[in-house]
Every structure is written in C-alpha cells, then in structure tokens.
Amino acid sequence: MLARRAAIVAALFCGTTAAAQEMKSGSLPEQGASALERYVAEMWSGADADWKQRLQQDETQAQCSRFRNNPPDDIAEAIRKREAATIALPEDGNVLGRWQDGEKIAQNGRGGQFSDAPDTVRGGNCYACHEMAKSEASFGTLGPSLAEYGKLRGFSAEAAKETFAKIYNSQATLPCSSMPRFGVHGFLTAQQIKDVTAYLFDRESPVNK
Ligand code: HEC
Incomplete structure (x- = not known):
C-alpha cells in the first residue's frame, strides 16, 4: 500500500502516467482537478470510514476554499457565527x-x-x-x-x-x-x-x- 502510494506520487511528479500527462498538458483546472481527484481516491482507497470522513469539507471549510480564505463580509460573518x-x-x-x-x-x-x-x-x-x-x-x-x-x-x-x-x-x-x-x-x-x-x-x- 505504501509502496503503491509512493509510486503514484512519483508518477505524478515525474510525469510518467496519463494522469500526470493530463496535469501537465494544460487546460487546467478541470483536467488537473480530475487527476488530483483520482490520485486522492486511489490514495484513500484502503482507508476506513473514519478517515474517509475527513475528506468531506464542512460548510466553513468549503466556503473558505471557495473564497481562497478571503470571504466577503457577509460570508465571513456567517462563518464567525x-x-x-x-x-x-x-x-x-x-x-x-x-x-x-x-x-x-x-x-x-x-x-x-x-x-x-x-x-x-x-x-x-x-x-x-x-x-x-x-x-x-x-x-x-x-x-x-x-x-x-x-x-x-x-x-x-x-x-x-x-x-x-x-x-x-x-x-x-x-x-x-x-x-x-x-x-x-x-x-x-x-x-x-x-x-x-x-x-x-x-x-x-x-x-x-
Ligand atoms: C498551523 C499553524 C498553527 C498552529 C498549529 C497553531 N496556531 Fe495559533 N495561530 C495561528 C495563526 C496563523 C494565528 C493568527 C491568526 C488568527 O488569529 O487566527 C494564530 C493565533 C493564535 C492565538 C491568538 C494570538 C493573538 O493575536 O492574540 C493564540 C492564543 C494561539 N494562536 C494559540 C495557539 C495554541 C495554544 C496552539 C496549539 C494548541 C496553536 N495556536 C496552534 C497558527 C497556528
């Protein structure tokens, strides 16, 4: 499992798999995101439900991601509350x-x-x-x-x-x-x-x- 994970990371960074080629070939973010999603799914495939749960963002995390940690005032206020x-x-x-x-x-x-x-x-x-x-x-x-x-x-x-x-x-x-x-x-x-x-x-x- 660990060796496999290392191989996937190496492949992504060295560009030897289709996924890595896709990431390098431009037209991001769609293609890059899907390569990343496949990588994450593969990496977490052996994890139990508890760990998988951690991949689910809560509402605050999703809003912070969406606004790159710089939410507009009304969303910031909702998060604070x-x-x-x-x-x-x-x-x-x-x-x-x-x-x-x-x-x-x-x-x-x-x-x-x-x-x-x-x-x-x-x-x-x-x-x-x-x-x-x-x-x-x-x-x-x-x-x-x-x-x-x-x-x-x-x-x-x-x-x-x-x-x-x-x-x-x-x-x-x-x-x-x-x-x-x-x-x-x-x-x-x-x-x-x-x-x-x-x-x-x-x-x-x-x-x-
Ligand atoms: C991943 C980095 C990170 C870790 C780990 C972290 N902090 Fe912080 N902390 C920050 C940052 C960045 C701020 C400033 C932004 C903010 O106020 O949220 C901060 C702010 C604070 C403040 C408020 C400081 C002020 O301005 O008065 C306190 C108190 C504090 N941290 C305590 C802790 C304690 C205790 C721990 C460990 C249990 C901890 N932090 C762990 C990043 C971290």
Whole structure:
C-alpha cells in the first residue's frame, strides 16, 4: 500500500502516467482537478470510514476554499457565527489547567496521523507555528509570537477565557484562519485546551518568564 502510494506520487511528479500527462498538458483546472481527484481516491482507497470522513469539507471549510480564505463580509460573518456556536466553555468557568501538561501538548506534534497508532495521545503542535517560551530553541512563524502572552495581558481572567475560546475554535474570531480548530471535532480534549491555556497564562509558566 505504501509502496503503491509512493509510486503514484512519483508518477505524478515525474510525469510518467496519463494522469500526470493530463496535469501537465494544460487546460487546467478541470483536467488537473480530475487527476488530483483520482490520485486522492486511489490514495484513500484502503482507508476506513473514519478517515474517509475527513475528506468531506464542512460548510466553513468549503466556503473558505471557495473564497481562497478571503470571504466577503457577509460570508465571513456567517462563518464567525457558526463557529462561535461550537465553543463549549468549561461549565465551572475555570479555563486554566496545568501548565506543565500544557507545555507537553504545545511541544507535541504527534497523534491523529496515518502513521500513528489510533490510541496515540494527540498534541497541539503549537510550536510548529508559534514562538511561546523564549527558552525554546526552535519554533515556526506562521502564527504570531505568544511569548509572555499572559503577562502582557495582566494575567486577566477574561483574556484567559478568550484564549480558551480561540484555541477551541480559531475561526470564531478570524474566519478562515490557518490555525486548526482544536476543540471542534475533539482533536484536543477540553482538559488539554485548559492545560495549554494555563501554559500561556500561568505566572509560573516559562511562557511568562
Ligand atoms: C498551523 C499553524 C498553527 C498552529 C498549529 C497553531 N496556531 Fe495559533 N495561530 C495561528 C495563526 C496563523 C494565528 C493568527 C491568526 C488568527 O488569529 O487566527 C494564530 C493565533 C493564535 C492565538 C491568538 C494570538 C493573538 O493575536 O492574540 C493564540 C492564543 C494561539 N494562536 C494559540 C495557539 C495554541 C495554544 C496552539 C496549539 C494548541 C496553536 N495556536 C496552534 C497558527 C497556528
């Protein structure tokens, strides 16, 4: 299966199959899209229903694709509303877990991938896109720096709540954000979101040192 997938990828990029020829021969997007669709169908043919489900865009994803992540105002507003409705704040109002656990979640990019065992604990992979603790050697820069995040906000309880909501569903504040909506499909649990919120807001967290 893996070897076959690799062969298909190689064929697409090296141009040895009809599909690849079709992609190269112009008159895109129709022909290119159909070659891509065939490639995806082939690649996912052995996947179980759970995985196949991931190929179905929800309404927000479809709208973001359609407008290339730059939706007109009315659609943006509809997305914001729809996504805000998915956010479940903790019932007891406490959005802060353990920063030590949050640090591990922020550093962990495994879980939920084809190559992971299904029971692999998922991470948030926050460092792939954000600077957080200044002591951390490497980080991505797709998202803004979150260094001293809680400190810069006076450790305010209100800001912590907004941050929990941001991590739960980034698109409730920025439609078509490229930050994953961690809470929506339970990718991270509410407890994990509380833990990373604490990593950003606890006075003792290396983020605020
Ligand atoms: C794929 C990249 C990506 C990942 C992974 C990611 N983020 Fe983000 N994040 C972004 C981008 C881009 C923005 C700015 C756009 C926006 O506000 O949605 C952002 C914004 C934020 C903000 C708001 C910053 C502000 O302006 O005040 C917070 C807080 C945040 N991210 C926390 C996290 C946490 C915690 C994690 C891990 C659980 C995480 N992010 C994972 C890309 C990412």
